[in-house]
Amino acid sequence: MPRLSPAEITMQLSVAKMTSIRQHSALAFAPAKQQNERSFNFKLSFMDKRQQILEATATVMTEQGIESCAMSKVAKQAGCAAGTLYCYFDTKEELIRALYQHLVSSMNNACLNGHDGSAAIKTQFFQFWGNFYRFMLSSPRNRSLFEQLSASPAIDETLRDEAIEPIHSVIAQLLQQGKEQGYIKKLPDELLTTMTFGSLMMMAKKQQTVPECFRSEINEDDLLTVCWDAIKS
Amino acid sequence: MPRLSPAEITMQLSVAKMTSIRQHSALAFAPAKQQNERSFNFKLSFMDKRQQILEATATVMTEQGIESCAMSKVAKQAGCAAGTLYCYFDTKEELIRALYQHLVSSMNNACLNGHDGSAAIKTQFFQFWGNFYRFMLSSPRNRSLFEQLSASPAIDETLRDEAIEPIHSVIAQLLQQGKEQGYIKKLPDELLTTMTFGSLMMMAKKQQTVPECFRSEINEDDLLTVCWDAIKS
């Protein structure tokens, strides 16, 4: 299968065994190993401009940092005039919020991939957070974006909650089951989630930004085991 | 006794056993509970100007965010003219780097407080990371600063390494001992440290920014236990 241009990837329609239709673009790749289903590629002659702009924003923000992510730079990157941005987004803030939503949506899809609520708790845990970790690790772009956007004043609590919502209930159920079955510490969900999230994010960041500091190769399973040991009772 | 930094001179005169001279200023408090020596704080009417400026920068940055931390605002907060800032720092970037160094220095001191290389591994671990966590949790200012500064393009890897250096060896030794004694997982130091650091930072942030999401009170010991369980073999 030839390497697809971002546009093509973006519009790709993946038909998996089940109902899990996922959209991914250069903005947010699902880990490559999970693209093993048959897929029909609709080659569209035009990339949606809105998409192009989001793309460009992501690029500039990743390469130059959110502070130097000027609308003029985004426009240049997107190959259009500055004014054009405002045909698609009312303000810069709006653009940033849209990018965040897009990104989180991709992350959600990635995390939920292969989720099976009836599997063993530990299995579910490894599956979910493994997805999350690979999502962040496999794309420095995604991780950097996520970090910068999350810290931006443009993203308020409401938007954050709203965006995270789809995975929130999954995690809650997982922890609930785990606690009931005696596998997981009887600590607040938020605590357990926050610490797992925090340690994996930090690891992904370190590996991307200072890979040389890890003398030996980092094994994904080791990481997840560390996380699991942290919360298991 | 080594030459003291302006902060130490101006902010505090610690009368205690000579071995426990700690640096703190409004910029970075060590947790209050560890200030159990008698100390006389002399609020000097002319604080060293450089210090005043760092102070002001921290204040503005905390209150308004790093994006709106304009030099003019810093000057105003510091009670001096904008031009004066440039008598002490060549550029804004320089100022930010100095603030980062100052902050990390405080953090280092806080973390090392009461450290005893001969104590039991778990004890050392709890002591060290307990210090760290309290440092971050007790001062939203410190935590917020640390986060914003760490993400700033002004702070490069070299500076980061250099600043962290003082605690690096302590952690390395702690982990080394732990591994040798079979208490700690045989995983790379960086991995163990990064994950502990990441989870505690994230927790401190969550508690400061969205405290309402934790239904019940968070117990510091629970957190440290989670961290310990994560890395213990």
Next chain:
Amino acid sequence: MPRLSPAEITMQLSVAKMTSIRQHSALAFAPAKQQNERSFNFKLSFMDKRQQILEATATVMTEQGIESCAMSKVAKQAGCAAGTLYCYFDTKEELIRALYQHLVSSMNNACLNGHDGSAAIKTQFFQFWGNFYRFMLSSPRNRSLFEQLSASPAIDETLRDEAIEPIHSVIAQLLQQGKEQGYIKKLPDELLTTMTFGSLMMMAKKQQTVPECFRSEINEDDLLTVCWDAIKS
């Protein structure tokens, strides 16, 4: 019967004595009290586009001020695309000039309503300026438009003269007669007209924008008497 402007055709079908065909549209109403003939208004579902655009321009300009009267807003208000405006008017300036002409044309008609060159001078004066005053007072829209357009750099002296032309001769004759008959001061026509015009415009504006400053009700006859006393010899 001369060819009618789109406004006349589309906005109204006046069934009255053939001598009193008046032009009015939402753009410029003649005072209601003078609509004492039976009239059938056919609101046509497809108003002439050019008219629609003028209409929309007037609305936007009145509601938002001439400074925020953007072509895109006009288009939206007119229910068409921005580009369409340029099918009817070469430039924005052109559009503004057309609107001015349209408005002044309405004003002229209003002023001349019921004019009788053979009536007594004072009667003629009251009739004419009464018409004018009611035209301005009864429609904040007309008055506001007139003021804003008159001040616009798009309206040059030539256009102004040209637009006013129809009533110019009427006024000139009225004043000429008045002077000959000894009723009116022997002062330049322009002076007499300008002052009357100025005082009535200013009054209409004040009443529309700061009505509360007039403690008692303003009587139209008082106003016209003031104007008459001003110029009568």
Next chain:
Amino acid sequence: MPRLSPAEITMQLSVAKMTSIRQHSALAFAPAKQQNERSFNFKLSFMDKRQQILEATATVMTEQGIESCAMSKVAKQAGCAAGTLYCYFDTKEELIRALYQHLVSSMNNACLNGHDGSAAIKTQFFQFWGNFYRFMLSSPRNRSLFEQLSASPAIDETLRDEAIEPIHSVIAQLLQQGKEQGYIKKLPDELLTTMTFGSLMMMAKKQQTVPECFRSEINEDDLLTVCWDAIKS
């Protein structure tokens, strides 16, 4: 007496017979004929920058119209950088308001010149409105500014009232006396004032913008007589 530069005029200190110290600059001349007092000129080597900016604003606004009065143009005219404007005025609106206040203050001074509350009503009337008319007529700049500023959304009712305040009471008293003595129509003050003001403003404008339309020279006394006849009972 040599022609003074604006700066010199601005800072001029007029020592008149009485206590009437008036300040005028190019922004707002008092009518020339009233500068017949001895005056001491203090030649200042620097013109106050704030004044310079107001000056420049007035110039640009007069020459190009309020709509094209861009901050960059003002800066250029003032001979400084765009940013400099913001050292003296927080926003463009602020600048416009300051200019308005400055202008109205000059107008007030001009109007009140030689006012004598004990003189005959008609005399007071001629004095006051004569002053006003000359103020407007003698400086197209003042008149144009006044008109444009008065219509600007930056000037709210509060500022207007506040600025006019000094002459308001004088007029009120004049009219009150006039009505009591039976010289003036028993009509609302606002009506009488508005109409007088409106007719004189309009006359000044016409004479400045289309002087050729007045075939013969306009006599100031004629104008004031017209105004007086308008309101006298």
Next chain:
DNA sequence: TATGAATGAGCCTTCATTCAT
């Protein structure tokens, strides 16, 4: 050292106008 007025590049945003469809 200290000042703070001045600078001017750069930011976000608006809008009249064009042009391929």
Next chain:
DNA sequence: TATGAATGAAGGCTCATTCAT
């Protein structure tokens, strides 16, 4: 004719930095 996406020049404003005092 009609569309509306696209353009890019301006506009208001901010701010790191300089420099004469």
